[in-house]
Structures are given as structure tokens and as C-alpha cells.
Amino acid sequence: MSNPSLLILAGDGIGPEVMAEVRKVIAWFDAHGTSFDVTEDLVGGAAYDVHGTPLADETLAKALAADAVLLGAVGGPKYDVLDFSVKPERGLLKLRKELDLYANLRPAQCFDALADFSSLKREVVAGLDIMIVRELTSGVYFGEPRGIFTEGNERVGINTHRYTESEIARAARAAFDLARQRGSRVCSMEKANVMEAGILWREVAQKIRDEEYPDITLSHMYADNGAMQLVRAPKQFDVILTDNLFGDILSDAAAMLTGSLGMLPSASLGATGPNGYPRAMYEPVHGSAPDIAGQGKANPIACILSFSMALRYSFNLGDQADKLEAAVEKVLADGLRTADLLGPAGGTAISTSQMGDAIVAAL
Amino acid sequence: MSNPSLLILAGDGIGPEVMAEVRKVIAWFDAHGTSFDVTEDLVGGAAYDVHGTPLADETLAKALAADAVLLGAVGGPKYDVLDFSVKPERGLLKLRKELDLYANLRPAQCFDALADFSSLKREVVAGLDIMIVRELTSGVYFGEPRGIFTEGNERVGINTHRYTESEIARAARAAFDLARQRGSRVCSMEKANVMEAGILWREVAQKIRDEEYPDITLSHMYADNGAMQLVRAPKQFDVILTDNLFGDILSDAAAMLTGSLGMLPSASLGATGPNGYPRAMYEPVHGSAPDIAGQGKANPIACILSFSMALRYSFNLGDQADKLEAAVEKVLADGLRTADLLGPAGGTAISTSQMGDAIVAAL
């Protein structure tokens, strides 16, 4: 039987650096009985530089054939001048859309050893463990009509927010399934008081809950109140279900609450792919951080934990994922810290590659 | 010369209670040489109960004739079952639209005496003083087409996000004008990496800055990063300029950072009205808080400070506004606290109406 296949798209900025550490982890697993066929390709600005497009057709074909994609990060100031259609972000959005990765899982977890890094009080965030499920392939990100048009003697910018019932339903199911493995509570967020699309969202989420997940407690909250509650008392939440645009903003706010942005992974899942695995892409929540790229300062943990999510969600290798997460915790408990994790409490300053080595050693 | 006119729309929940305290303040100013012609009417659920609509035509006519509107709050669980078209919120949105109140000013200020109420660390928020300028009459709140339609064999919810150049320009000017009275820095937030309407927003804001406000420092930030930065280090901002939907979410997050939601006023301003004053509506940032309505627990300060904004922004009575704000500060410094402001640090617990009386006494 052949190994499952991984496509690595390291991308821009610190992407290649943090991905180099993931490769060490993959090599360790390979030497210990869990092997993947790994290929690598370009995405984002790195792809534009070579192909004049942030996602070449061959790369997309590889992604469609792979059992999981690991992505580093895309974007950088160098590409700010590019036309909208070839900006690095378009490569990422095209991958999401073409792989139909409709459920974006963003855990916001506060690591105990790092709770003091949060701008929030320790008691507000210590032990925080939220899972945000963001719909990722529809809404205002992809709705038509869109563009800048001329109307009378001025221009108008238009984007269309749209959700079908089935799009809402499948995102809701993803959230309910996850809640079953956690605290069985889902809070769905929209602006049903202002947007008809929010009314439909609320109605469909409730219907799926009532018909298919009677064991799950579902509540509804307006997204503006959601932002407030995340700041006020984030531990009230278990799973948050929301749309593409609200999810973008709320998950970033939630990530920042933890104080450990460099630690947070994400998974984007779709329907079953060619070999029985779900279509999936894993990536750190942090961006390409061009300001520190190439300096050995980046924290590879978010990207390594993204690989751990791949083990768990794509390949059903929960034990291996647990093992990898325990190794990360051990290294933190030992006081090893990349630059972003060095605070008043001290710790031993190490580089990106030393962090990767330490995690492999802990394995 | 006749007095300027104020229309009071107390609305639902705690709206009438907090507004009763504002009336005491207005009475004090009346006795001391600053008089208004005050009329009162219904809005939101209170209007629906009587007229079957959250904003009667006669009420709208009064609002259009008034020199400023003071609004309490709208909404409550009793009205959740109503059809979208007659929900309390529609009354508020109709007022904004018909008065063309395109610039919503939301200060997020952390009161020193209350800094410990924030879920954020004191040093992160103490002295915080941000002004958010939210565009209030366009974007996805009002764009067409909108609604729930049938497509094939399922329904689809659609809302349209749209901004014309002139809509962006006038909101930007409002932000730049305010920045001139403050720190001269504006940060504009959108999702130009994902939405064409965001590209136009960024371009127009920059053009107005370059052509009309060369003295202002303008930066641009993606709204998701904006949410992160508000959580991480809110004091980096002076004025934030953003659209209707992002503004709804970001301003609520910013308000919650301060820990003093019951203290925060807002102003919504439009073009010049019939008597030379700008069209204007003033309201607390907090909602109708149905859970504590009618119990004398509500904090009237946000509504009283909304009246103070009216003095300042509608009637050019900056000295009187200063005086009122000083009275509020005095009362807080004396340790007087409504229920929402009572924490570990103690203070003297007082009711809604005692707080109003104390502020009048301090005047």
C-alpha cells in the first residue's frame, strides 16, 4: 500500500523557514513507521515570481491529487503593487475554492506556559480552548457580481455576500461534529438583525441542529456582540460557527486573545478526496511576517501543530498527533523560546531551527 | 431667537430609564442659560407596540425637523418573533438612512477610575482614547439586491456590499476632520486583499488625504489585522476609519476593551440640516439590556455623555460639554458607582436615578 501524499507549499516570508522545521518532524515520523510521500511546490508571491501567477495550474493539479496540503504563508510588501488578480492571496483563495475546503477550523488555545503573553488578564484567558469553525468557500469572498464599476460619473465598489442553504448546512455539520468531540456547545454568529443572509444562516443552523444533532446545545449571537464577548469573557465559548468574513475577523481577534499567535495552527477541510481522505489544507494562523523573514526568528510551532492537525483530521493518526503535541509542550515547559515567546518571565532564547530540533529531540 | 430643538426617542429596555436622567441634565442646563425645545416620541419595539411599525412616519418627520435626536436603545426578546421588516432595529436603521447620518463617531475611552474593569491588563488600556469613525448609511446594511431567494431547489440569502466614491470620501473627510482635533493620525481598515470594494475604499481614502489633508498621517490595515491590533495594543490608534459592517464589529470590540461599556456615547452625523446644525443623532453604545430593564440598575452615564456629544458636535457648546464631562468624572472620582461599575475596588453602590442626581449636583 502506498503512503498518503502531502503537498508542501511553503509560500512567502517566513513560510519556507517554518516549513523546513516541519520537514524535520515529518522525517522523524518517517523513521518511526509513519510515512508520507512528500512533494513540494510554489504558491503566492514565490509562484508569481516564477510563473507570473500565484497558483500555477500544475500546482493546483498537484493539490487536487494530494491527500493533504501543508501551506506556510503567502504575501509580502514586494507584491503590494501587483494587480488584484495576481496578488499572492489569490493563490490561497483559489486553493480554498478549487479544493472546496468549506470548513476552516481555527483553535484558539491559550498555552499555560504562555498565558502571560496575552494582553488580557491571566484569569480571563488561562485555559482558554475555543474552536472556531469558519465557512471558507462562499460569502462575500466569492459572491458575484463583484468589482469596481462606473455609475453615473463616479465609481462604485461592489461585492456580494451570498449563502445557499446547503453551504450553510455543511459548515454547520462540521461545527456540530467537532462539538461532539468537545463540550457539545455551538454558538453561531451572524447579523440576522441587519442581513437577510444572516436570517437564513440562523434558520438553517437551527434546523440542522434540531433534525440531526439534538445532543448539541446551539445558541445564536450577533457577530458584533460576539466580538465583545470574545474580549470580555472568551471562556464562555466552546465551538463558534460563523461565515467567511465574520470568521476572518473573529478568529483573528480570538487568536490574539491567547497571546500566542506563533503557536496557532488551522485546518481547512472539504469533502472526501480521491483516496478516501478528506480534501484538506493545513496552515499556521500567522501570516508571512516579512519583517522577520530570513532571520531565524520565526516560531515554527504553529506550522508544526498544523502538521499535527493533519495527522489527526486527515489521517486519523490521533496517537501520533498527541505525541507531537506533547513534544511541543515539553519543549515549552523546558523554557525553550523563540523570539516571539520571550517575555519578562525569561526562558532560553533559541532560533527557528533550534526549536525544530528541540521538538524532534523531544519526540 | 428660538431654542434649538431636541427630539428624544427613549426606545426600549433600559432606554427610558437612562433617558430620564438625561432629562434632569437638560433641565439643569435650561435653568443655567442653555435651553432646548424638547419633544419626545417612540421608536423601536415601543413604537411597534403602538403603531405596528418601529418608526412611524410622523416620528420620522419630527426627527427630520429636529436639530438633534437623542436615542436610548431599541430591541428586546419580546420582538424577536417579529418579521424582519418591523423589527425594532429597522426603526434605528431607517433613522440613520433617512437623516443620512453617514459618520458614526464612537469614542473608545478608558476612564482611569475604571481601568481595572477591563478584561485587558491595566497597562494595555489605561489612558486609551480612540475615536472610531464608522460609515453608517451604506455598505452591506443597505445594498441591493438583498433578501432570501429561491435558486433551483434551495434558498439563498443575499446581501450586497457597495460603496460609491462619494460615500467613501465623505466618511473619510469626517475622520480626517476629527483627527485634526486630536492626534492627526487616521488608520483606515478594510479587506482590500479580498474585496474590490475594499480596494476602492483604500484608494479614495488615500486620495482625499493627499489632496485635502496633507497634514494627516493616513495608514491602511486589513480589518482582520485591525481586530488583532485592537486586542494586542489598542493605544497605537488615534482615529480609525472604517465601513458600516467592519465598524459595527470593530467598534464593539474596542468599546469592550475599555471595560466601561456603560460609559460610552456615540454620535451619528450627516449634512447640514434646516437650521444650520448638522443632522445628528446621539445614542449610548450599549444596547437595551432587557435583562436589567426596570430595576434601577442601568448606568445612565453613556446616555448623558451622548448628550454631551450633542452639546459639542451639534451646538458648538464645547464649554458646556466640558463642564458636563467634568461632572461625570467628579462623581466617579467620588466613588459613586452603578451596579455595572462595582468591582473588587469597591465604591458606593447607587441606582440609575441617584447617578443622574449626583451628576446634576456635581454640575
Ligand SMILES: CC(C)[C@H](C(=O)O)[C@@H](O)C(=O)O
Ligand atoms: C490572506 C487572506 C486572504 C486571508 C483571508 O482573508 O481569509 C487571511 O486573512 C486568513 O484569514 O486566512
Ligand SMILES: CC(C)[C@H](C(=O)O)[C@@H](O)C(=O)O
Ligand atoms: C442594533 C443594530 C442594528 C446596530 C447595528 O448593527 O448597526 C447596533 O449593533 C449598532 O452598532 O448600533
